Amino acid sequence: MTETGSEAVKVMPHDAIVARPTSTFHDIASVAGRAVRAIPREPEAVIPALLVPVFFFVVNTGALQKFTERSHLVTDFKAFQLPVAIVFASTGVSRASALVTDIQGGYFERLLLTPVRRLPLLLGLLVADLVLIVALTIPVILLGLALGVRFKTGPVGVLVFMVLAGTWGLCFNGFTYAIALKTGNPAAVNSAFVIFFPFAFLTTAFLPKQALTGWLAAVATWNPVTYLLAGLRSLVLTGWDGRALLEAGAAIAAVGVVSLSLSIAALKSRVTLR
């Protein structure tokens, strides 16, 4: 006799269903999949991240284009500003707030009760961040192209441009995840943008380095964003420049070593049995 409905469901054998260890890649993909699905469900987090770089691009261009071009500081200020907009689009866009929500709501603990490896709990979020950052850079690049900016390095240069921006975004996010994991406090995570200010403004964001003077020139020399912007600008304005790209990569790596070490230490501190 064939059983139907809920009774049939109840007598289904479970024997074959057994939990088993998974690979690190599987764990990262699982965590990242959830985080990526959540992105379009939080437009309040995504829309400002898109509007801010567009706003700065438009305002900076409107305010400084004539001045910088007439004084021969730069030849094409829109092209000079596009990397700044990209850095604004890719910096500080992260799932750190969602992580804090998980910590406070207990869902993070539920994840800890599964056999998932602990590092993928962070790496999966970084993968989702990369997806979001790339998604945010596309409209900004399209805006630049629509306004007449052209990449001297062509389509491959655009790809390298996006890779540098994405990698920078991930490395910067190490700071926000370190704060999220260490404090579990949404206010602390929201205030992480304070770290962004010196990185973004004490540099060559608005004028080339030779136009900076005094302490600002000195700080800009030590600011890794200066070298990131130089690498990105080389792709747009001057063509393939190995030295500029290497310096940009080194600057990103230096920030990444510090920020990701902090975030991994904070993760370890939170998940270690005490």
Added chain:
Amino acid sequence: MTAASIEAHDLARRFGDTEAVCGVHLEIRPGEIYGFLGPNGAGKSTTVRMLCTLLAPTGGEATVAGFDVRRDPGAVRLRIGVALQDAALDDKQTGRELLRLQGRLFGLPRADIDRRLEELSALIDIGDALDRRIGTYSGGMKRRLDLAAALVHNPVVLFLDEPTTGLDPVSRTRVWSEVRRLNTELGMTIFLTTQYLEEADELADRVGIIDRGTIVAEGTPTELKRRIGADVIIAEITGDHSVAEAALRGVDGVENVVLHGDELTIRATRGDAAIGPVAIALHDCGVGVRALTLRTPTLDDVFLEVTGGHIREAES
């Protein structure tokens, strides 16, 4: 001999100067439902968190499903399901997404996850809401989804921390029958903490009562109730309590008297024979009697006997 599903020896946990759990011994057999009773602060949740690998013991040792919670927590996690006291869910996901993710994290192939979702949908009983975001669920729906998430991977040992708190009576009955089914059909060992004594009475094969970090009583519900005596008489009185207590101790058939607030709990070998003399003794010593009740012992009486308070009062 079959190894215990959960075993603990001198399990202890200290937070600074506070000893939250001190020397807990447990031996829970495979396929057993173990009810763990105790008020907030008794060490109940701390014990559960150590057994679930969320908290490291500061003393003693424990194994779950044959694996040491401290030395091999990954192996323990593969074999346990946990529904903690507060439903820990992600409001942004749908119920289906949450269960699928849970299945993936436990390494289940897609086909097995599909099968488990079909099976568990009967337990969750939320119909199309399974595809709605969890943020739109009621408290009861969240509790049931939380339980389902603990069961996706068909665990060997299931920890249920107050699984029916906040549920309406119908949902509570449904969870009870599911707990019984999991135990009888699948032989799942279930460690159930609860503040509902009737829940422990209804479901548990054995009950442990924890108070101030130590297990103060353990046994089957019947064994524990037998400790109290055959019957219990409850007298709500006004007037001089100590006089009443002294008067009752001299009544034939009365085994013990416990005073708690305005309530006297009187243990008697034969309640039907003792209730008359009890009423007379109370009248003769000059106290007022608001109510006099005769009943068989409950786990609450056991709790009162071993901890000196009712579980509800201890909770508050």
